Amino acid sequence: MGRLSVTLCGIELDNPVIPASGTFGYGVEFAELYDINCLGTFSFKGTTREPRYGNPTPRIAEAESGMLNAVGLQNPGVDAVIAEELPRLKKCFHKPVMANVSGFSVEEYVEVCRRLDAQAQVGWLEVNISCPNVHGGGMSFGTDPHMAAEVTRAVKAVTTKPVIMKLSPNVTDIAQIARACEDAGADAVSLINTLMAMRIDIRRRRPILANVTGGLSGPAVFPVALRMVWQVADAVGIPVIGLGGVSSAEQVIEMMLAGAAAVEVGAANLTDPWACQKIIDELPAAMDRCGIDNLRDIIGGAKQWEKT
Amino acid sequence: MKQGIYTVEENTPLAEGVFRMRLRGDTSAVTRPGQFINIRLDGKFLRRPISVCDWDDGTITIIYKLLGDGTERMSRYPAGKTLDVLTGLGNGFDVGRAGERPLLIGGGVGTPPMYALAKQLLAAGKRVQAVLGFNSAADVFYADELRDLGAAVRVATADGSRGVKGFVTDALAGLDYSYYYACGPEPMLRAVWKTAVTDGELSFEERMGCGFGACMGCTCKTLTGFKRICRDGPVLRKGELLWDD
Numbered sequence A: 001m002g003r004l005s006v007t008l009c010g011i012e013l014d015n016p017v018i019p020a021s022g023t024f025g026y027g028v029e030f031a032e033l034y035d036i037n038c039l040g041t042f043s044f045k046g047t048t049r050e051p052r053y054g055n056p057t058p059r060i061a062e063a064e065s066g067m068l069n070a071v072g073l074q075n076p077g078v079d080a081v082i083a084e085e086l087p088r089l090k091k092c093f094h095k096p097v098m099a100n101v102s103g104f105s106v107e108e109y110v111e112v113c114r115r116l117d118a119q120a121q122v123g124w125l126e127v128n129i130s131c132p133n134v135h136g137g138g139m140s141f142g143t144d145p146h147m148a149a150e151v152t153r154a155v156k157a158v159t160t161k162p163v164i165m166k167l168s169p170n171v172t173d174i175a176q177i178a179r180a181c182e183d184a185g186a187d188a189v190s191l192i193n194t195l196m197a198m199r200i201d202i203r204r205r206r207p208i209l210a211n212v213t214g215g216l217s218g219p220a221v222f223p224v225a226l227r228m229v230w231q232v233a234d235a236v237g238i239p240v241i242g243l244g245g246v247s248s249a250e251q252v253i254e255m256m257l258a259g260a261a262a263v264e265v266g267a268a269n270l271t272d273p274w275a276c277q278k279i280i281d282e283l284p285a286a287m288d289r290c291g292i293d294n295l296r297d298i299i300g301g302a303k304q305w306e307k308t
Numbered sequence B: 001m002k003q004g005i006y007t008v009e010e011n012t013p014l015a016e017g018v019f020r021m022r023l024r025g026d027t028s029a030v031t032r033p034g035q036f037i038n039i040r041l042d043g044k045f046l047r048r049p050i051s052v053c054d055w056d057d058g059t060i061t062i063i064y065k066l067l068g069d070g071t072e073r074m075s076r077y078p079a080g081k082t083l084d085v086l087t088g089l090g091n092g093f094d095v096g097r098a099g100e101r102p103l104l105i106g107g108g109v110g111t112p113p114m115y116a117l118a119k120q121l122l123a124a125g126k127r128v129q130a131v132l133g134f135n136s137a138a139d140v141f142y143a144d145e146l147r148d149l150g151a152a153v154r155v156a157t158a159d160g161s162r163g164v165k166g167f168v169t170d171a172l173a174g175l176d177y178s179y180y181y182a183c184g185p186e187p188m189l190r191a192v193w194k195t196a197v198t199d200g201e202l203s204f205e206e207r208m209g210c211g212f213g214a215c216m217g218c219t220c221k222t223l224t225g226f227k228r229i230c231r232d233g234p235v236l237r238k239g240e241l242l243w244d245d
């Protein structure tokens, strides 16, 4: 095991850096830019049962130190992911991939998870119960502990691979949702998805996003995400994947000290396509500066300072 | 696509609220007219996409309009300033379809990509005609530059202060062309799509999260499926467009 390696639900990762769903497509665009086998793994675009166009454009708006998106889960559907995307990915990525799944009903989550669970390339299922950009699905499952537990239980019943429940920050008590997922059998949780937000074009006096609201991500959300990772790591015994605004090796370390077993990187990939490769390259030097021998030893390393 | 550090060599006003910037650096990723670059600006999270107006072995020229805070900041960058830029983005125009008498249609800051396109078409021995549309005489730019290259140029202004009074489509009458290339605001593209008689291709804009196909922020529906404006476009074929009126 190298200095950077960590274990996520029994699978060893060469490093904890994982491009986040929706910012890395199905990998091939980035494989043209660098050898994506340097990654711990990556989480592919949120996949649903049917192909989806998503929301009308504009889907993107800028914010101070961040961005809003209201893509609305555009994806080719699980059949095309299995028939086309995974075979293409196989040629350029030789590690287990994290399959991100979305749905509009418990049955849909179950069916898509069951089908992706059967794919040899898939290492983990990351179940997105936190998309703020679609109606009648996504986030509505992630804001109620009973529904979060119901999706978790139903998905666990039909799958063999580790199930990671991806949580929404748009709740009063994220630790409560995390505990509900753990009690229902989740193998890990990842957080945070985007924060519900909006922008208005003051010259045209109308919302910039056609969907009116969107999800905020990028550096602006890092302190919020870190706080939530800290709270959830306290509340559950299963591994926590930390994400939200991470764009440097130092922030990977910070997330891990708060309790993250691995770290996802989202919006940073969009503004610097080589961001994850650079973060991985910079980790050893950042660890040296902080006196860290092995990353896996620092998970939750700031916990002694817990308020009592 | 390549990422590189580019040095501002020139950044000067060209017309009312319009600037031209020449950047020095690696241009090897730029392969076709109609492609764009994506520029990181100090203090801005998202990059700004701007079409390539012209390029050679060591420089890229862009022309941009002051729209909001980002382009406003850009206009104050002095010569010598360095910028982080992604180059070689988008599909660009297909010069192979031009025929003998291609027509280039540019509206406002849709005009810049027509410059490199005209250069390539003229070098290939085509008879190039261009129709450029602006609001008023003070906004006009690159009509003379295109003429100097050897293109036949017509200008239309909305207020009639220069050239034909009206829109680009009002200046198309009587022109004989084999194929067209258009870039400009969407209402103009719609009008061109309806009016122009030959096949052609049109270049679109959309708000972008990445500019290289990763985020699905810029997707539009076409007859040939969903297209990411940044990667499958910005240039789409006339026959792909889903406009129904």
Ligand SMILES: Cc1cc2nc3c(=O)[nH]c(=O)nc-3n(C[C@H](O)[C@H](O)[C@H](O)COP(=O)(O)OP(=O)(O)OC[C@H]3O[C@@H](n4cnc5c(N)ncnc54)[C@H](O)[C@@H]3O)c2cc1C
Residues within 6 Å of the ligand: A061, A062, B036, B046, B047, B048, B049, B050, B051, B052, B062, B063, B064, B065, B066, B067, B068, B069, B070, B071, B072, B109, B112, B113, B204, B205, B206, B207, B208, B234
């Ligand atoms: C492929 C492509 C090529 C372009 N080529 C040119 C060009 O050659 N010359 C030129 O002047 N302009 C061009 N544009 C438009 C240019 O990108 C915007 O005018 C610019 O991003 C505005 O930035 P701002 O900070 O001044 O405006 P703001 O409104 O403050 O920008 C806020 C956000 O909205 C985005 N945005 C605002 N307007 C547009 C728009 N029309 N298209 C895309 N994103 C927008 C910005 O990039 C930024 O992320 C092009 C756009 C695209 C997509």
Ligand SMILES: Cc1cc2nc3c(=O)[nH]c(=O)nc-3n(C[C@H](O)[C@H](O)[C@H](O)COP(=O)(O)O)c2cc1C
Residues within 6 Å of the ligand: A020, A021, A022, A023, A045, A046, A047, A069, A071, A073, A100, A128, A131, A166, A192, A193, A194, A216, A217, A218, A219, A221, A243, A244, A245, A246, A264, A265, A266, A267, A268, B209, B215, B216, B217
């Ligand atoms: C353009 C875009 C698309 C996204 N699509 C998805 C998605 O399909 N599924 C999902 O679980 N999260 C999606 N997300 C959320 C990210 O995976 C991540 O949780 C969030 O952006 C916070 O991380 P960041 O600040 O590093 O971007 C998307 C984010 C962005 C910016």
Ligand code: FES
Residues within 6 Å of the ligand: B207, B208, B209, B210, B211, B212, B213, B214, B215, B216, B217, B218, B219, B228, B229, B230, B231
């Ligand atoms: S802007 Fe990200 S896919 Fe086009």
